[in-house]
Amino acid sequence: MSSKKITIALAGNPNSGKTTLFNILTGARQHVGNYPGVTVERKEGRIKHDGYDIKIIDLPGTYGLTAYSPDELVARNVLLEEELDLVVDVVDASNLERNLYLTMQLKELEIPMVLAVNMADYAEANGITINYDLLAQLIGIPVVRVVATKGEGLDDLLDLITHKEKENIPEKTVRYKIEIEEAIARIEEMLNSDLNLEIFDAVKKDSSRLEKYPSRWLAIKLLEEDKEVTEKAQSISKMAGLLDQVKKDRESIELDAGDDLENLIAEGRYAYIRGACQEAVKIVELNKASKTERIDKVLLNRITGLPIFFFVMWLLFQLTFALGNPIVEYLEDLVALAGVAASNALSPGLLNSLISDGIIGGVGGVVVFLPVILLLFLGIAILEATGYMSRAAFLMDKIMHKVGLHGKSFVPMLIGFGCTIPAIMATRTLENPKDRLVTMLVTPLMSCGAKLPVYTLLIAAFFPNHMAGNILFSIYIIGILLALIMAKVFRTWLVPGESEPFVMELPVYRMPKLKSVAIQMWERAWLYLRKAGTIILAFAIVVWALFTFPMVDSQGMNYASATEQMENSYAGRLGKTIEPVIAPIGFEWKTGVALIAGFAAKEIVVSTMATLYSMGDADSVLEGGTAEAKSFAQLTREQSGFNQLTAFVLMLFILIYVPCMATIAVIKNETNSWRWPIFTIGYTVSLAWVVCFVVYQGGMFLGIGV
Numbered sequence: 001m002s003s004k005k006i007t008i009a010l011a012g013n014p015n016s017g018k019t020t021l022f023n024i025l026t027g028a029r030q031h032v033g034n035y036p037g038v039t040v041e042r043k044e045g046r047i048k049h050d051g052y053d054i055k056i057i058d059l060p061g062t063y064g065l066t067a068y069s070p071d072e073l074v075a076r077n078v079l080l081e082e083e084l085d086l087v088v089d090v091v092d093a094s095n096l097e098r099n100l101y102l103t104m105q106l107k108e109l110e111i112p113m114v115l116a117v118n119m120a121d122y123a124e125a126n127g128i129t130i131n132y133d134l135l136a137q138l139i140g141i142p143v144v145r146v147v148a149t150k151g152e153g154l155d156d157l158l159d160l161i162t163h164k165e166k167e168n169i170p171e172k173t174v175r176y177k178i179e180i181e182e183a184i185a186r187i188e189e190m191l192n193s194d195l196n197l198e199i200f201d202a203v204k205k206d207s208s209r210l211e212k213y214p215s216r217w218l219a220i221k222l223l224e225e226d227k228e229v230t231e232k233a234q235s236i237s238k239m240a241g242l243l244d245q246v247k248k249d250r251e252s253i254e255l256d257a258g259d260d261l262e263n264l265i266a267e268g269r270y271a272y273i274r275g276a277c278q279e280a281v282k283i284v285e286l287n288k289a290s291k292t293e294r295i296d297k298v299l300l301n302r303i304t305g306l307p308i309f310f311f312v313m314w315l316l317f318q319l320t321f322a323l324g325n326p327i328v329e330y331l332e333d334l335v336a337l338a339g340v341a342a343s344n345a346l347s348p349g350l351l352n353s354l355i356s357d358g359i360i361g362g363v364g365g366v367v368v369f370l371p372v373i374l375l376l377f378l379g380i381a382i383l384e385a386t387g388y389m390s391r392a393a394f395l396m397d398k399i400m401h402k403v404g405l406h407g408k409s410f411v412p413m414l415i416g417f418g419c420t421i422p423a424i425m426a427t428r429t430l431e432n433p434k435d436r437l438v439t440m441l442v443t444p445l446m447s448c449g450a451k452l453p454v455y456t457l458l459i460a461a462f463f464p465n466h467m468a469g470n471i472l473f474s475i476y477i478i479g480i481l482l483a484l485i486m487a488k489v490f491r492t493w494l495v496p497g498e499s500e501p502f503v504m505e506l507p508v509y510r511m512p513k514l515k516s517v518a519i520q521m522w523e524r525a526w527l528y529l530r531k532a533g534t535i536i537l538a539f540a541i542v543v544w545a546l547f548t549f550p551m552v553d554s555q556g557m558n559y560a561s562a563t564e565q566m567e568n569s570y571a572g573r574l575g576k577t578i579e580p581v582i583a584p585i586g587f588e589w590k591t592g593v594a595l596i597a598g599f600a601a602k603e604i605v606v607s608t609m610a611t612l613y614s615m616g617d618a619d620s621v622l623e624g625g626t627a628e629a630k631s632f633a634q635l636t637r638e639q640s641g642f643n644q645l646t647a648f649v650l651m652l653f654i655l656i657y658v659p660c661m662a663t664i665a666v667i668k669n670e671t672n673s674w675r676w677p678i679f680t681i682g683y684t685v686s687l688a689w690v691v692c693f694v695v696y697q698g699g700m701f702l703g704i705g706v
């Protein structure tokens, strides 16, 4: 019977035990030579196993595949140019994180691989325990425990080598920051286009065979400015356009991050490895732990981790309110004064009302909340920049698995506290399409920055100061809980499927750079202001008009009061039409109008209420009062007819019901169909109603906050 021939290579860091393993596997059947042109020793040997004739090449030890040293170049060329069936990556169990760096690079070459975790004896004697099966699941490579010096694990290793099918090992790839991934995708697409197939043909003739390399690997190497690959590409004139694109992408990413792209990619690999090891490796003694490891010992601790996370979130919302609201109140006074000034300066009439109630009231009512928005965005930017956001995702991993997602989905959800649009886009880091869809569907339940003004207004108007931060925090927590529940529901009925273990990247902790945090905060704040100046201004005018017209009744008679006029306006009629639907959750027609306007953007709920209440206030002026500057909170208290219960229920409704129009458009883009955005609208409105119904009726029954 003729045996099947396969060729494998042993790769690994220097001193990981490759040669020891090679010797024990091949015994005397060795051949030692040199690689052509360099004085690097080339060792080959043979072994038979299970009907296979295995040729083994012992590669020079390397830490990476960047082609910096002759050893690295030789190893890389063998890996790229020779017809290998498999690579055995030999790693030192006592120094796993460092050794796995090469593993991640080998993985990018897309050659089948087996991980031999060597020196397991030494590692175990030093208090290191490795969960080999979990590690295999996490990094997507079959793993085997080996002690080369004692010959332990050799049969298992050979079985893995000859059983080519990777049983139950999922596909895994290191994913980098989203901007890098987008650049990789763009370059890959250009590489794979017809034009470039021609280029590959041209390259073939000089036997460098660029086309054989995986396009993802090539794209990464081009972005990293790898010397060999870049030179090869530069020698092909048709690749000029692609190289331009690479340069543009690299420069913009480096500018944003303030760091070298090569470093960013290396960091991405280490973050991935750290995440995998945090889960699969237990180390008893941490005598030479790095700063990041020491901090993680506390922040990722099984007992202290989650409480610390929730404390951090609680603190964020306390600070947002405590520091931001006094400034908001001050700005509100200014807006109120401006409204009165405008009203007094202009002669009474339509224009007066449009400017003082519609524009100053509506847009001003939104702009005043800028301080709280800024503080929230600042907090989120700092959490992201320090690396703590990734820890939050890591901590939530176990809980997320219970609802059929994994911790990675939690990052977009947290970003959603700022704005849902970047959050939906951040779901691109999720490889599994089902995970991605479910995450996209539940992310709108995270309370975004635009909803914050509504909460701030209602809390300031109806709740005492000492409760304010906690009420705000509770809204955010309810959002997270509902998102988890809905994820479970969707994972059970809508897109069922198992969730698999996943590496949660853990970047090193860093001091946030003031400049980049400030830039990020301002970019988001600017979006908020621009929105106030455009879409919200437009809606404020529309809402004002809908409330102002018709000005007379069907007989052409003036209404007795502004309130009566408002009730009979177009908006009033619309509100009255939907009132029966929202009455069971405690809202009357005015709130209904504000909620309908909020479909466009959540801030519009506030601007609508502002317009409404200042128009309503005009009545009391007519009845003998003087036009005095009232703060928005004061107006709300006087005009809304809310109590604590209805205010809270309204916050809940705002939290849950429909994402804004822009988010709907992004969901449409990302899912490439109208199905999911429409579904999102439908389920969020129904959920909002049901939750509010339960809370309102329950609160009424128990007499809480009424």
Ligand code: GDP
Residues within 6 Å of the ligand: 012, 013, 014, 015, 016, 017, 018, 019, 020, 021, 061, 118, 119, 120, 121, 122, 146, 147, 148, 149, 150
């Ligand atoms: P290479 O540089 O990767 O070829 O590593 P070597 O095979 O030369 O091994 C480096 C050192 O590690 C040698 O002193 C080996 O005896 C030792 N070594 C290799 N494998 C093991 C093992 O499984 N356990 C222990 N305790 N030592 C090992």
Ligand code: MG
Residues within 6 Å of the ligand: 018, 019, 020, 061
């Ligand atoms: Mg050696």
